Amino acid sequence: MSLVPIFGAVMSLWILAGALGVVAFRKLLYSLLSLAWTFLGLSVLYLYLGAPLLAAVQILLYAGAVLVLFLFVITLSDPDAPEGPDTTPALRWLAPVVGLLFLGLLAVLGLWTLPTITVPALPADLGQVAFGFLFRHMLAFELLSALLLVAMVGAVFLSRRTRAGGNP
Secondary structure (H helix, E strand, C coil): CCCHHHHHHHHHHHHHHHHHHHHHCCCHHHHHHHHHHHHHHHHHHHHHCCCHHHHHHHHHHHHHHHHHHHHHHHHHCCCCCCCCCCCCCCHHHHHHHHHHHHHHHHHHHHHCCCCCCCCCCCCCCHHHHHHHHHHHCHHHHHHHHHHHHHHHHHHHHHHHHHHHHCCC
């Protein structure tokens, strides 16, 4: 018996456990750690499927940048703020029902065979991808980095002004 299907099943359970933790935990920091667990599991699954570039992007971009951004937002929020009243008690039973219906729809669609799609040839190595980012799409790459920098400076400015004066 080959261990390959067992490894795939274990990794799928790892990712599902992390994803369930993201929505199940009440504390934001625990949800963030669970999201990191899910991102790490996805990167291992990408390595398992033979896509090391996607695994590296998953760790660098999502586990690195996105999680740091979420952590930044969590630290800017007020941890002592009281929770508001639960305004959606009727949705507590509706959300699992809709989720199960969606899962059933995906299972039915998965049973049908989809037409084969031809995929254009992708760059063979990381150097070609880097060349595309840093030369062909350099303007878009730099504009995105400037936009993220302005957003971060604006968030720091707004948080400093709110904490110093009490009111924005």
